[in-house]
Amino acid sequence: MTSAQNGHGPSEAAVELADGVWNGEADDTLICQAVWQETHDVKTFVLKPAAPGRFRFQPGQFMTYAFEIGGEVIYRCYTISSAPTRPDRLCLTVKRVPGGAVSNWLHDTMRPGMRVRAVGPMGEFTCGSRTGRKYLFLSGGSGITPLMSMARTFQDLGQQEDVVFAHSARTAADIVFREELEAMARVNPAxxxxPIAEGTTPLAPWNGLRGRLSRAILDLVAPDFMEREVFVCGPAAYMAAVRDMLRAAGFDMARYHDESFDFGALPAAEQAEAAEAEAQLEGDAEAAVKTYTVEFTKTRRSIQVPATTTVLEAAKRAGMRLPSSCSQGLCGTCKSKKVSGTVEMSHQGGIRQREIDxxxxxxxCSRPTSDLVIER
Incomplete structure (x- = not known):
């Protein structure tokens, strides 16, 4: 009796692959399929569309998610850690952050079968449109995720791009995707x-490179780095240090790539100084500009917003703390319900037409054209 006659053949395959492409405009719901423990404080959440569909994105791009936590919808941007060459799943890899509302909720609550809404993909931090054959990937901490997507893509396609992937972590126990990356290096000589560990612990001994990324380490791991296309992702301080290092070396910064928008990485004092300087520069011009009243229903605050200023910018100047990330209409973090009034909105894909409707x-990226009432 054959396996097909036994009822276990291809006609009753347990694996079903979708034919169409996931359309977030039609259905933005994703379902958690699995949860993987990567390190002691990092988990990967494997997602698939609620309706059958395959994901299309460029390696390095991100998604914006809407999480319902404690009766409130919280928006967050997370890079896709999986590769577009495996389009039937989308992987979200998250590090638990002390006090982080979303990261802790994901680690403690998200389970297979649970649902989350998402919009995307978005972002220009990708190797997909580059033509270089020699790359240097530099990542710190959880900044490894977009570069992992790129590395997995090269590996799946069997392409022989020359890639040096240097990842910095606190200890050996904090190196995310370590086993997979080591396996990729064993089978692919290109x-x-x-990995670079800043320190050691009794439970995480380390014989590899130690300390923080420096010019000496860079010369050791990639002596030809001046010839490479460089992709960098990590904490703001890490990326700033890498930029300074490369500029000091005379690197062609046209071949340097990091995230294309700022996630509010500047210290609060510098943000306040910048806002104050901007307000001073714009003061005279705004004096002749129409000003509208914007009311926030939940906080019961009311502010005056010039027609030339975005609601978010004016709210920050007034001392209000509103959720925001990219400040360019990309990520959707500041998405809010407009109860009444009109605005002029110039976004970059962070909101769908049906949501606008x-x-x-x-x-x-919304400037008032009348008095407004916002549900915040």
Missing amino acids: FRFV AGMVLLC
Whole structure:
């Protein structure tokens, strides 16, 4: 009796692959399929569309998610850590952040079968449109995720791009995707993985490179770095240090790439100084500009917003703390319900037309054209 006659043949395969492409405009719901423990404080959440569909994105791009936590919808941007070469799943890899509302909720609550809404993909931080054959990937901490997507894509396609992947972590126990990256390096001589541990602990001994990324380490792991296309992702301080290092070396910064928008990485004092300087420069011009009243229903605050200023910018100047990330209409973090009034909104894909039709706006790129009432 054959396996097909036994009822276990291809006609009753347990694996079903979708034919169409996931359309977030039609259905933005994703379902958690699995949860993987990567390190002691990092988990990967494997997602698939509620309706059958395959994901299309460029390696390095991100998604914006809407999480319902404690009766409130919280928006967050997370890079896709999986590769577009495996389009039937989308992987979200998250590090638990002390006090982080979303990261802790995901680690403690998200389970297979649970649902989350998402919009995307978005972002220009990708190797997909580059033509270079020699790359240097530099990542710190959870900044490894977009570069992992790129590395997985090269590996799946069997392409022989010369890649040096140097990842910095606190200890050996904090190196995310370590085993997979080491396996990729073993089978592909064109791919080199160089983990760097800042320190050690009794439970995480380390014989590899130690300390923080420096010019000496860079010269050791990639002596030809001046010839490479460089992709960098990590904490703001890490990326600033890498930029300074490369500029000091005379690197052609046209071949340097990091995230294309700022996630509010500047210290609060510098943000306040910049806002104050901007307000001073714009003061005279705004004196002749129409000003509208914007009311926030939940906080019961009312502010005056010039027609030339975004609602988010004016709110920050007034001392209000509103959720925001990119400030360019990309991520959707500041998405809010407009109860009444009109705005001029110039977004970059962070909101869908059906949401606009339902009265939602992105505060970071919306300028008032009348008095407003915002549900915040």
